[in-house]
Amino acid sequence: MHNWISALADLQLRGEPCMLVTIIEEQGSTPRNAGSKMVISATQTFDTIGGGHLEYKAMQIARERLNNGQPDTHLQRFSLGASLGQCCGGVAVLLFEPMGQVQAQIAVFGAGHVARALVPLLASLPCRVRWIDSREQEFPADIPVGVQKIITDEPVDEVNDLPAGCYCIVMTHNHALDLELSAALLKRNDFTYFGLIGSKTKRMKFEHRLRDRGLSAPHLQRMRCPMGLSEVKGKLPIEIAISIAGEIIATYNAHFGQPSASVEPIKRVLPSSRRSQATN
Template sequence: MTISTSNNWNSAVYQLSKQGQAYVLVTLVGVSGSTPRNSGTKMVISKDDIYDTIGGGHLEHKTIKYAQKMLAVGKSGQHLEHFQLGSNLGQCCGGNASVLFECFAAVGVNIMLFGAGHVGKALMPILTQLPCHITWVDSRNEQFPNNIDTFQNVRQVVSEEPKREVANMPENSYYIVMTHNHQMDFDISQAILKRADFTYLGLIASDTKWRRFQQRYKHRDIDPTQVARMNCPIGLKAVSGKLPIEVAVSIAGEIINIYQAQKAHQLNENTSKSSKSPSTQQGVHWQEIKQLLTAQ
């Protein structure tokens, strides 16, 4: 973990949110006595970096450790922790600090789109409005639109060998393969199939192209159960049409259908667990906030 001096906490929040990374926003919500920083001071802790400071020392050390535990759990949530700087942390200032931890989980849907052709350009504005982080890959830099920087949840990658980018994606990613080259499509899809940890793999192809790819997968000893998981032809069958925007809407609809089904499944699991738990409280209890306000 490194300390970043180039970004303050608010620019860090913007960048981490744009990249879909998990982070914890730490705020001193109440201080009394002698403390290193004033109430309202913030810092941000991500998996690999620290942005800004709440004053250093043992308080900040303990704060970072607690934030790392929240990140390891991988769920969004809030927690209020009270520290006595003298007796508990051994800091000479000897005051008290109440620290609010706000954990923002990583974006659940990570998409890698291969191809910046007509369909890719039509699809991207739709995907950018969804709760996902997108990596857009093409070997041709000139194919990307000039306004790509306006898409806050998109990372552009220019690669001579797009298949190598597959290794950079987390588990359970979504892959959309539709480059300008059939061999490139095959190499990319083969790399994804070998990983065997994708949530979605959609390949744009004619019937002839798809049959040839299936035969080639067999000759490369690709697990047939993984091939069976592929979405080819790509997109929802109920949405027909060959115009780029029609194909794009079909693909987006298929992806939305899959991640919404996953979200519903996770919600049912969490509800089932909560019903068995003696407490279903989330976030900071109101009594803690009341005590904090009256102590000011």
């Protein structure tokens, strides 16, 4: 039988959510080993906590929680008896721990120096990243696991293919392209987060041009520019990348389970950034 440790590593490498189930305690006529573990995905199980109806119930609960997208750990107490295939009474306590849950689908437009610092950070989080640029030579030779490299002469067309609730980061080498991407994203208006790299001056210019295209103030309010946590200072690419990654983490922690245009504007959740950011 596939060892739960290697199974967990394989599933996490593939980005497939699963549940780690652990026996915390069992008292009965045939007690199982406390600490026994098994891994349960949507379609597979790995290792065992002793079989029987208790294991069947554990699989059922784990898959219900996976299907419902419940991100929290869960402790459940079972009364052993005929209902769980036990001839005598007793109790069992199981811990359900979600693993590999994708907290955010992220689209990064641009492959410049800040993006090259940012994408590996995002890839190390429970996120899936689409990395989009027209310049193949700007991408590093090694693309992190969980990152899809997309080379296209029409980056704006990729906006239509983004999932609802996507986290969108615009940091291309071209201000005109940044503007077109911003307009396309704001017209869709079903993202969870939209950050645009640049200064407050850039924001003012973009807001003026976007208003001329018919975009309303509530739409523009959802654009985070400058983006990143203001508490993280510095102008180095890695410093800017860390501040942006921190903002992404804060946002998906605040908005988990709310991937729609109805979530609060990001400026209500996070303090305004004072950073004047270099463009890619």
